[in-house]
Amino acid sequence: MKVILVIVGLLLASVGGVIFYRAMFLEPPAAVVITNTDVREVPNTMRIIGGVALFVAGATIAFLAALRIRSAKQDR
Numbered sequence: 618m619k620v621i622l623v624i625v626g627l628l629l630a631s632v633g634g635v636i637f638y639r640a641m642f643l644e645p646p647a648a649v650v651i652t653n654t655d656v657r658e659v660p661n662t663m664r665i666i667g668g669v670a671l672f673v674a675g676a677t678i679a680f681l682a683a684l685r686i687r688s689a690k691q692d693r
Contacts, residue, residue: 619682626679633671640664 646658 622682623679626675626677626682629675630672630679631675633668633673633675635668637665637668637672640668 640661644661644664647661648659650657650659
């Protein structure tokens with residue numbers, strides 16, 4: 618069971634990292650902000666937040682599943 622959780626966590630983290638990277642650097646901007654002095658291109662913020670959230674959730678699942686946690690019954 619732990620091995621499956623580690624693999625699932627790593628898969629989630631890698632998918633989140635790919636979504637984050639594509640939203641930040643590869644995909645065209647989601648909006649253009651025009652002011653009196655400048656024109657800026659803004660990336661898709663929701664995809665960035667979603668990618669980071671998937672990355673953190675997957676890394677946390679994989680890390681916690683890989684830890685060796687002793688139960689109180691084993692210490693007796």
